[in-house]
Structures are given as structure tokens and as C-alpha cells.
Amino acid sequence: xxxxxxxxxxxxxxxxxxxxxxxxxxxxxxxxxxxxxxxxxxxxxxxxxxxxxxxxxxxxxxxxxxxxxxxxxxxxxxxxxxxxxxxxxxxxxxxxxxxxxxxxxxxxxxxxxxxxxxxxxxxxxxxxxxxxxxxxxxxxxxxxxxxxxxxxxxxxxxxxxxxxxxxxxxxxxxxxxxxxxxxxxxxxxxxxxxxxxxxxxxxxxxxxxxxxxxxxxxxxxxxxxxxxxxxxxxxxxxxxxxxxxxxxxxxxxxxxxxxxxxxxxxxxxxxxxxxxxxxxxxxxxxxxxxxxxxxxxxxxxxxxxxxxx
Amino acid sequence: xxxxxxxxxxxxxxxxxxxxxxxxxxxxxxxxxxxxxxxxxxxxxxxxxxxxxxxxxxxxxxxxxxxxxxxxxxxxxxxxxxxxxxxxxxxxxxxxxxxxxxxxxxxxxxxxxxxxxxxxxxxxxxxxxxxxxxxxxxxxxxxxxxxxxxxxxxxxxxxxxxxxxxxxxxxxxxxxxxxxxxxxxxxxxxxxxxxxxxxxxxxxxxxxxxxxxxxxxxxxxxxxxxxxxxxxxxxxxxxxxxxxxxxxxxxxxxxxxxxxxxxxxxx
Numbered sequence: 001x002x003x004x005x006x007x008x009x010x011x012x013x014x015x016x017x018x019x020x021x022x023x024x025x026x027x028x029x030x031x032x033x034x035x036x037x038x039x040x041x042x043x044x045x046x047x048x049x050x051x052x053x054x055x056x057x058x059x060x061x062x063x064x065x066x067x068x069x070x071x072x073x074x075x076x077x078x079x080x081x082x083x084x085x086x087x088x089x090x091x092x093x094x095x096x097x098x099x100x101x102x103x104x105x106x107x108x109x110x111x112x113x114x115x116x117x118x119x120x121x122x123x124x125x126x127x128x129x130x131x132x133x134x135x136x137x138x139x140x141x142x143x144x145x146x147x148x149x150x151x152x153x154x155x156x157x158x159x160x161x162x163x164x165x166x167x168x169x170x171x172x173x174x175x176x177x178x179x180x181x182x183x184x185x186x187x188x189x190x191x192x193x194x195x196x197x198x199x200x201x202x203x204x205x206x207x208x209x210x211x212x213x214x215x216x217x218x219x220x221x222x223x224x225x226x227x228x229x230x231x232x233x234x235x236x237x238x239x240x241x242x243x244x245x246x247x248x249x250x251x252x253x254x255x256x257x258x259x260x261x262x263x264x265x266x267x268x269x270x271x272x273x274x275x276x277x278x279x280x281x282x283x284x285x286x287x288x289x290x291x292x293x294x295x296x297x298x299x300x301x302x303x304x305x306x307x308x309x
Numbered sequence: 310x311x312x313x314x315x316x317x318x319x320x321x322x323x324x325x326x327x328x329x330x331x332x333x334x335x336x337x338x339x340x341x342x343x344x345x346x347x348x349x350x351x352x353x354x355x356x357x358x359x360x361x362x363x364x365x366x367x368x369x370x371x372x373x374x375x376x377x378x379x380x381x382x383x384x385x386x387x388x389x390x391x392x393x394x395x396x397x398x399x400x401x402x403x404x405x406x407x408x409x410x411x412x413x414x415x416x417x418x419x420x421x422x423x424x425x426x427x428x429x430x431x432x433x434x435x436x437x438x439x440x441x442x443x444x445x446x447x448x449x450x451x452x453x454x455x456x457x458x459x460x461x462x463x464x465x466x467x468x469x470x471x472x473x474x475x476x477x478x479x480x481x482x483x484x485x486x487x488x489x490x491x492x493x494x495x496x497x498x499x500x501x502x503x504x505x506x507x508x509x510x511x512x513x514x515x516x517x518x519x520x521x522x523x524x525x526x527x528x529x530x531x532x533x534x535x536x537x538x539x540x541x542x543x544x545x546x547x548x549x550x551x552x553x554x555x556x557x558x559x560x561x562x563x564x565x566x567x568x569x570x571x572x573x574x575x576x
Contacts, residue, residue: 029412033412039431147337189333
């Protein structure tokens with residue numbers, strides 16, 4: 001998975017010739033193991049346990065084994081204990097997938113042509129354009145989402161602009177899936193452009209020329225030469241956009257309003273005080289499992305591709 | 310060769326790229342422009358005014374949030390940079406390291422997990438332990454998820470560096486500490502610096518974890534901004550946003566310049 005991608009770029013192993021760094025391995029790694037153990041692995045183990053705990057009467061939970069948290073994703077328990085299928089949360093999971101997938105596709109659709117254009121600029125301008133792509137990413141996420149709220153919201157820039165051309169007054173484009181999607185595409189776009197750009201830059205230009213010499217037109221060359229050869233960058237970009245999109249919280253909370261939830265905002269809601277912690281933990285575990293399955297799946301595909309080449 | 314026959318050229322990409330950059334910057338520009346608007350309703354322009362900047366700078370809650378954010382970010386940056394530096398040295402330079410791959414995955418794990426999962430998990434842990442100190446909670450959680458951002462640039466720098474200078478230093482009877490201080494650290498400093506900058510920005514920017522963990526006394530800046538947005542658009546918000554956009558752009562530029570210099574030195 002991504003781990004293998006991280007190692008692919010590492011230098012071949014080289015053992016230092018001197019005993020200089022002896023003893024460093026243990027003491028060097030100790031702080032990171034302690035920090036990650038306490039602030040990452042332990043909490044994840046606990047949330048896994050809470051997802052199968054019993055909901056407390058007044059919020060919180062008790063340590064009694066219970067699968068109600070997971071069952072609640074699909075079924076609602078009536079007063080007499082009968083289970084009734086409720087698609088409510090399944091729809092939220094589905095929306096999460098559709099919005100994350102759509103975000104990834106739209107980002108890809110813009111990233112490839114823009115990255116290709118940037119690649120073909122002279123070095124100085126190229127560096128400047130890459131810098132300009134990166135820059136908005138460092139502006140606080142909440143502010144980037146907020147900017148779209150003033151553009152799309154009531155009395156916002158876009159409704160005002162349309163009113164000028166005769167649209168009815170009081171328009172608002174907020175609080176729907178489209179608004180959430182708009183903000184997600186905007187916040188994650190640089191994460192797609194940069195890896196695609198890195199991949200395109202390594203592309204050997206003579207291959208494009210060869211394709212044309214063999215009577216491939218631009219469209220065929222794009223489909224059969226450029227895109228397959230930039231697949232690693234496209235996959236990396238898709239991972240970088242899709243994974244945080246699945247866990248998006250701010251975009252659905254602010255742009256989607258209270259009703260158009262995604263898994264991330266649903267989890268947040270369950271921990272908002274006095275809610276259903278085991279259910280929230282179960283949703284969180286489901287979200288984590290989905291992300292892991294996606295990462296392993298893309299990792300295996302990349303590995304297979306690597307050996308096939 | 311005329312451009313018409315340049316086979317690598319795809320028509321229409323230039324205008325598309327121009328539109329793309331307009332799309333990237335227009336929303337930020339809108340915030341900046343509205344911040345100078347005298348009208349209470351952000352979308353309705355009346356005339357130029359700096360009054361919202363004045364009231365933002367006099368807003369005690371905002372200044373407290375800023376102070377909390379800066380304190381947490383400074384502490385988290387220090388902790389995560391030191392942890393990352395030690396881990397990077399051990400992973401890249403360590404001899405016969407058995408758990409190299411596992412350790413590297415562990416350090417990078419916060420990048421792979423959805424942040425909201427980690428945030429609620431940490432919330433449950435702290436409530437079980439009964440930890441009361443809001444600031445400490447934030448610093449621990451931030452240190453964990455900032456570590457990979459500090460780690461990756463240091464590792465990249467270390468991997469691009471030859472061992473010769475450190476070996477020469479050892480040959481000249483410098484002890485480990487002296488070698489580290491006088492040879493290794495100056496050489497990897499650009500990596501450490503850009504890693505620390507990234508960690509600082511990531512910590513300052515964080516909403517999801519801070520929102521879960523912050524209590525009355527320890528509201529961070531993004532959490533405060535969220536509450537402002539939620540309570541209906543306050544006209545001060547655009548001025549605050551503009552100041553923050555400006556600050557992030559300056560910091561990010563410094564970090565990117567440092568990274569670029571590091572890459573050039575390595576080449």
C-alpha cells in the first residue's frame with residue numbers, strides 16, 4: 001500500500017561503515033513509539049472496544065459487550081425490541097462514497113490538463129505556477145470553506161451576480177450536496193494537481209512524438225501513452241484526495257447544513273455530548289475500515305502493475 | 310517548427326489553466342475584498358472601511374483563541390520535530406534495524422487514518438483517563454498528527470546526504486554529540502526547518518481534533534472561527550480571515566523557499 005510507495009523511493013540499503021550510529025536505533029525510535037503508542041494506537045484500540053460496548057443511560061457507555069452500535073447502522077430498535085430496517089445511515093455512507101468519488105473525479109478532470117500545461121512551461125515559470133498551486137492549500141481549511149459560504153450563500157456573491165442578470169432575489173446555493181461537493185473539490189484540488197504534475201514531468205517526451213509518428217492523433221496519444229504512463233501520479237493523487245474526502249467533516253457540516261451528513265459529520269455528531277458513543281465508535285470503525293480497504297486495494301493494484309512492467 | 314504542428318501541444322490548455330488559477334484564488338479574493346466593506350452584511354457593498362480590522366484587533370475572545378493556537382502549535386511543533394528528528398536519524402542511519410518498515414509506518418500512520426476517527430478516539434481516551442488540562446490534551450494530540458509532516462522532509466534530506474562528512478568528523482576524533490551538532494544538524498537543517506514549518510501550519514489549521522478536545526478555556530483559532538460562522542456571519546470574520554490568509558501565505562512561502570533551497574543544495 002502507501003507504505004510500499006514510501007519505500008520505493010528509498011535508497012538501496014547502505015549500512016554505515018563505522019559503528020558511529022550504534023545504539024541509535026533504539027533510543028531514536030523510542031520517542032516516536034511512545035508518542036504514537038499513547039496518542040494513536042491506544043486510542044484506536046479503545047475506540048474499537050467502545051464500538052462493541054453498551055450505550056450508557058445518560059450518554060457515555062459501559063463495558064458490556066454489545067453489537068448494538070453496529071446494528072444501529074442498519075436497524076432501528078423499537079420499544080418492544082423488534083428490529084426495523086432503516087436506510088437512513090446507509091444513505092449517509094452511500095452519500096459519503098458518492099461525494100468522495102465525485103470529488104476525486106472532478107479534481108482529476110481539472111488536474112491532468114492543468115498539470116500538463118504547467119509541465120510544458122519554461123523552468124522559471126513552471127516553478128512559479130507550482131508554487132501558486134500549492135499556496136492556497138496552506139490557507140486554513142475552515143477559511144477556504146467559509147469563502148465558498150460567502151460566495152454561494154444568501155446575499156452571497158453568486159446570487160447577487162445572477163440577480164444582476166434577472167434571477168429572482170433571495171437565491172441561495174447552500175445546504176445541499178452540490179455545495180458540499182463544491183467546497184470539497186476546492187479544498188482538495190492541490191492534492192491532485194501536485195502528484196499528477198510530478199508524474200507528468202517524468203514522462204519522456206519522445207514517446208509522445210513516437211506515438212504521433214505511428215499515426216496516433218492527440219486523443220489516442222493521450223489515452224494510450226500519456227495517461228497510462230502517468231498512472232502512478234494519478235493513483236497517488238486519487239489516494240490523497242479520496243481518503244480525506246471520505247473523512248470530510250467541515251464541508252458537510254458547514255456547506256451541507258445539518259441534514260446532508262457524511263460519515264465524518266455523523267461521527268462528530270454522536271460525540272457532541274450525551275449522544276450515542278458506541279454507535280459513533282461503530283461508524284468511526286466502519287469509516288476507518290473503508291479507508292484501509294481502499295488503501296490496501298490500491299496498494300495491491302499498484303504492486304501488481306509494478307511487477308507487470 | 311510552428312506550434313500548430315507541435316504534437317505535444319493540446320489546444321485550449323492555456324485558457325483552461327488561466328481559469329483554473331482564477332478558480333483557486335477568486336474565493337480568497339472575495340474574502341479579502343469583503344473585509345474592507347463597511348456594511349454589516351458581508352455581501353452588500355457600501356464603502357471602503359477598516360472598522361472591522363479595528364474591532365477584530367480589539368476582540369478579546371479572538372486574541373485568546375490566537376494565544377491558545379500559538380501556544381499549542383509552538384509546543385506541538387517542538388515535540389513533533391524532536392520526535393521526528395530522532396526517528397528519522399534512527400530509521401535512515403540506524404544499523405540493522407529490525408523494525409524499520411514498521412516504525413516508518415507507525416510514524417506516518419496519522420496521514421493514513423481519517424482525522425475524525427483519531428479525534429474521537431483521543432477524546433474517549435482522555436475522558437477515560439480523566440485528564441482535565443485542556444491545553445495538555447491539545448498538545449498531545451497535535452504532536453501526534455504533526456509528527457509525519459515534520460518527519461518526511463527530514464527523512465528526505467537525510468536520504469539525500471552522503472555519510473562521508475560524518476565519517477570524516479568521526480575520523481577527526483569528534484565524539485557523536487559534536488558530530489551531530491557541528492556536521493549532521495547543519496546539513497539537515499533545511500529539512501528540519503521546513504518540517505517544523507509544516508507541523509506548525511498543520512497544527513494552527515487543525516479544526517477536527519481541536520473541536521473535539523477543546524474545552525471552555527482552550528478554544529483554538531479555527532474552533533473560534535467555526536463558532537463565529539455558526540452564529541451567523543459576523544462582519545469581523547472577513548477581517549480576521551484576511552489577516553489569517555495573509556499570515557499563512559507568508560509562512561507557507563518561507564517554508565517552501567526553505568524546502569527549495571534544501572533541494573538545490575542536495576542536487
